[in-house]
Amino acid sequence: MAAYLPLFVALPLLAGFLCLLLKGVAPRATPWLSVASMVGLLALATIAVARGGFEVTCAGDWGPRPFGDGAWISGIALVLDGLSRLFLLLVAVVGTASAVFALRYLAPEPGRPLFHVLFNLLVAGMNGALLAGDLFTLYVFVEVASIASYGLVAYRPGGTEVEAAFKYLVLGTVASTGILLGVTVLYAATGLLNMADLAAAIGAGAVPPVALAFAAGLFVLGFATKTAAMPFHAWLPDAHPSAPAPISAMLSGLLIKTLGVYALVRVFYVVVGVDERVRLVLTLLGCLSMWGGVLLAQAQDDFKRILAFHSVSQMGYVLIALGLGTWLGVAAALFHAVNHGLFKSALFLSAGSLERVTG
DSSP states (O other): OOTTTTHHHHHHHHHHHHHHHTTTTOGGGHHHHHHHHHHHHHHHHHHHHHHOSOEEEEGGGOOOEEOSTTOEEOOOEEEEOHHHHHHHHHHHHHHHHHHHHHHHHTTTSSOHHHHHHHHHHHHHHHHHHHHBOBHHHHHHHHHHHHHHHHHHHTOSOSHHHHHHHHHHHHHHHHHHHHHHHHHHHHHHHHSOOBHHHHHHHHHTTOSOHHHHHHHHHHHHHHHHHHHTOTTSOTHHHHHHHHSOHHHHHHIIIIIHIIIIIIHHHHIIIIIIOOOHHHHHHHHHHHHHHHHHHHHHHHTOOSHHHHHHHHHHHHHHHHHHHHHTOSHHHHHHHHHHHHHHHHHHHHHHHHHHHHHHHHO
């Protein structure tokens, strides 16, 4: 048992709650709460990497229990393995950089406490998605992170920001509905939500092939939209220029990785399985994103829109690697996902610096 795993979610939630409490009393303290929260998460992620191995804890110490007719239900499990460790560390590093950058970047702007409430909620949602041991918990934390990101895109008052956030909301809701329907199909067929139990049941043929293919298609729709793969990318180019620079760094550096790439790897390579049809779809989406994203980037005259379309293109490389269906392909996809998370977040923070200096 790993009792410290809930801290990855509880710490940013506590920081966000304190930011809300201090909104009217000590608003200048709220940015430092976010920095303290992210430094704490960075320390936790470093400890997790140093410990290594496979760790799991159940919320409320509620493990799998029998539930009539020989069926089993599983408690809300938080699972830490090599894949989740990698992305938890990425979230902590980029999140810390974004929180520190926001200290000066957002200083002239009103409403900073609410920004930091949503910022911490976004981090809590991403960390929860990375640790989720069952599909419904994964869906819930994907929604938490998504809702926080909608608010952060519309943080600055203005028609453009609200329009971008609304477009993001509509497409994000379609994606979340697809994910929830996919979870529902698998639950209806097996009565299971735990990823390990579901993988065993699917491997034993408990899910009819048609239902499994339908669920896989829904997952591709949902998580490909979260990844901003073409043709599901329309929300990203508008969201990035509208959001403050620290959030642009979080969206492109982290959100499309944790809610998109990580979820695709976890759901398909651990639970559903990757057959020829899935590999073909991922490869086609990757090719379209790789070429389409970079061609559209060349047509832009706004620096942040160029970077946004470039993110679409880079996710194409990741999807093509995942479409190979080999361990080396998955390793390449994860390597470039982390690589892109680091350099693209740095580029968006650089864009914020240029914006502040030159206007």
